Amino acid sequence: MAADFDCWEVLDLPARSDERSIKRQYAKLLKVRRPDEDPGAFQQLREAYEQALHSLREGWDEVDRDPADVPARPAAENRTHPSLTPTLSLYEQAVGLLDGFEDLAVDRYWTEASARGCGAEFERLLFQRCVNDPEAHWHLLTWGIEQRQWLTPWQRIPASEFEQHCLARALTAALYRTLDQQLATGEEQHFFDCLEHHSQQAWLGDFARRQALQVHVLTLLVNTEDWSPSLFQRVCRLFAWDVEAAVVPIAQEQWQALHRRCEQQTWLGELRSLMQQRQQPPSAHANAATLFLLATQPAQQAELAAGFVEADWQACEELAATFATRFPDLLGMFPNRDPGFWKAFIGHKDPPHGVKRAACVLTLSLALNNLPGSGPLLTLLMLPLYALGGLLAAQVGKWLLSHWTSLTDNLQDLDQRASAWCVQHKLTADRGYRVIRNGGPLLALAVVIWHWLGALGLATYLLNGAIGLLQPASAVPADRQYRWRKPLQAIYRIAGLSRLQWVFCVTMVIVIGYVQLHMPGTLLTQGRLR
Numbered sequence: 031m032a033a034d035f036d037c038w039e040v041l042d043l044p045a046r047s048d049e050r051s052i053k054r055q056y057a058k059l060l061k062v063r064r065p066d067e068d069p070g071a072f073q074q075l076r077e078a079y080e081q082a083l084h085s086l087r088e089g090w091d092e093v094d095r096d097p098a099d100v101p102a103r104p105a106a107e108n109r110t111h112p113s114l115t116p117t118l119s120l121y122e123q124a125v126g127l128l129d130g131f132e133d134l135a136v137d138r139y140w141t142e143a144s145a146r147g148c149g150a151e152f153e154r155l156l157f158q159r160c161v162n163d164p165e166a167h168w169h170l171l172t173w174g175i176e177q178r179q180w181l182t183p184w185q186r187i188p189a190s191e192f193e194q195h196c197l198a199r200a201l202t203a204a205l206y207r208t209l210d211q212q213l214a215t216g217e218e219q220h221f222f223d224c225l226e227h228h229s230q231q232a233w234l235g236d237f238a239r240r241q242a243l244q245v246h247v248l249t250l251l252v253n254t255e256d257w258s259p260s261l262f263q264r265v266c267r268l269f270a271w272d273v274e275a276a277v278v279p280i281a282q283e284q285w286q287a288l289h290r291r292c293e294q295q296t297w298l299g300e301l302r303s304l305m306q307q308r309q310q311p312p313s314a315h316a317n318a319a320t321l322f323l324l325a326t327q328p329a330q331q332a333e334l335a336a337g338f339v340e341a342d343w344q345a346c347e348e349l350a351a352t353f354a355t356r357f358p359d360l361l362g363m364f365p366n367r368d369p370g371f372w373k374a375f376i377g378h379k380d381p382p383h384g385v386k387r388a389a390c391v392l393t394l395s396l397a398l399n400n401l402p403g404s405g406p407l408l409t410l411l412m413l414p415l416y417a418l419g420g421l422l423a424a425q426v427g428k429w430l431l432s433h434w435t436s437l438t439d440n441l442q443d444l445d446q447r448a449s450a451w452c453v454q455h456k457l458t459a460d461r462g463y464r465v466i467r468n469g470g471p472l473l474a475l476a477v478v479i480w481h482w483l484g485a486l487g488l489a490t491y492l493l494n495g496a497i498g499l500l501q502p503a504s505a506v507p508a509d510r511q512y513r514w515r516k517p518l519q520a521i522y523r524i525a526g527l528s529r530l531q532w533v534f535c536v537t538m539v540i541v542i543g544y545v546q547l548h549m550p551g552t553l554l555t556q557g558r559l560r
Contacts, residue, residue, distance in 0.1 A: 037085070040078035052082050060121055076122075124151035133170040153178060154187045161193045164200035171197065181233035198239060206246055213254055218261045226268060241279050244269055248280045251288055259296040262288065294357050298323075318345035321372055322353075325364050335375035340453060340460045346372045347450070373446055379462035383524045385424045388475060390525070391491075393420030398542050399482040402550035406543075423478075431471050438467045457499060481557040483542055490538040497531050505530070 038045050041055050056079045063071045118126070123146050127139055136156070143152035157180065160171045174180040181194055181201075205228055212221040225247065234240050247265060251257060266272040278285050301319040308316035317338065324331045338346075350369035353360060361367040381387070397416045401409050409416075438445060449461040458465070472495075480488040498506070505528040527535065545555050 037078035037081040041082055049086055057119060120148040121151045124148040124155055127152055133167055136170055136173050157187055161196050175233055179232055213250055222264055245279050252284055259292045262292045294360055314341040314345040317342045318349045322349055343461055378464050378467055385428055386524050388427055389421045389424035392423045393417045395479050395482045396420055401546040434470045441466055484555040484557050486542050486554045494531055494535055501528055
């Protein structure tokens with residue numbers, strides 16, 4: 031009796047309650063005594079429920095009668111009645127399925143729960159298990175997100191806002207960690223695949239969650255230096271940021287900075303492609319791109335620049351202007367943030383055979399200058415002496431040139447700008463021939479010629495130089511090796527004059543010689559300094 035009354039006390043029911051009241055009260059108490067929260071109370075409730083049903087079906091008359099007053103029954107009557115197994119509720123069946131449950135086998139358990147008709151109760155228990163410890167039941171949580179549409183308007187089980195927030199926070203934290211790690215290690219394809227896969231999941235259809243994901247991705251791109259333009263473009267297409275009216279959840283300054291970085295990376299990618307194609311076929315732009323990308327390797331830069339021609343330097347000038355105007359943020363990759371660093375690699379070029387050419391001009395000028403006093407025959411006889419005098423004068427000029435070179439080193443920037451201007455206006459063919467550095471000796475030679483041969487000599491010198499500037503480069507003989515065993519060939523290659531220049535020079539020498547012989551002392555062949 032005491033045990034029976036104890037079961038009524040546990041069920042909080044009066045004695046002799048009917049079966050319907052017992053079941054209704056039991057279902058009510060199950061909601062507050064869950065096996066996952068208090069297994070002991072749940073077991074006591076279940077035993078009380080079974081005992082109450084058993085007592086009810088045995089009948090109170092049998093229970094209240096004193097055992098001494100009960101007459102002996104036949105063996106058949108004393109046979110123990112089989113215990114009646116109470117009908118388990120759907121919730122109890124769902125709880126029973128959790129015995130030995132494994133997350134990896136959730137599909138099999140779910141099929142069994144659906145067959146028993148307790149799918150909703152079983153799903154609610156699984157949901158609660160994920161809420162209690164999402165990290166320990168990650169596979170189960172993933173199953174619920176993908177198969178049962180948890181955290182979406184189509185979720186079939188009730189859940190509080192707090193429970194949904196707990197699961198959403200765990201999911202977003204794991205997603206953010208994965209994205210951060212993949213982008214930090216340069217796994218761009220895995221990064222985008224992960225982002226694309228999760229962005230298509232229904233739980234991220236919520237506006238607040240989706241916007242939080244977009245903000246995290248944008249912040250990650252802002253704080254990460256190395257990512258390719260193609261990744262940024264694919265992310266923009268994924269979130270529809272590539273349309274003109276797109277609303278981006280980030281400050282406009284940061285959004286513009288991301289676009290600039292994308293353009294910069296695209297530009298650098300083009301330069302790297304040019305660098306890889308430099309050998310096939312060689313091009314000035316490829317050479318310039320290689321020189322700029324080797325900014326941290328000055329030794330290789332110097333080796334590369336040693337073979338540059340004017341077309342390469344012009345490509346460098348264009349590239350430097352592009353960096354300075356379009357991509358000023360990339361100037362940090364150059365020494366002193368100067369895109370004109372390449373100018374330091376432009377070596378100066380002296381005209382070939384400078385001393386020999388000067389000696390020939392001085393010898394000829396000296397002979398023509400003395401022609402009136404000595405006559406043609408004596409001049410020819412003394413030509414070796416004049417040649418010796420011209421050679422000595424050229425050597426003196428070479429010694430003076432060394433001091434002039436030291437002086438022009440202080441004017442290097444001005445000299446480079448002047449040389450570049452002359453190249454742009456087709457006055458010279460190569461900025462390596464410095465205007466100031468090489469122009470000084472030419473001007474000194476012009477003064478000597480004017481002093482010895484006057485206006486005709488100076489005009490011959492200047493007009494011959496003008497012809498050289500205006501004529502095509504193909505008209506001038508190539509600078510090749512020569513042998514004095516072929517004197518005419520040697521003179522032709524050393525002089526470096528075109529046929530037109532030869533005709534002009536020979537004609538003017540004859541004219542000057544005629545004037546010197548027949549009109550000596552005229553201002554046409556005498557400078558004012560005499």
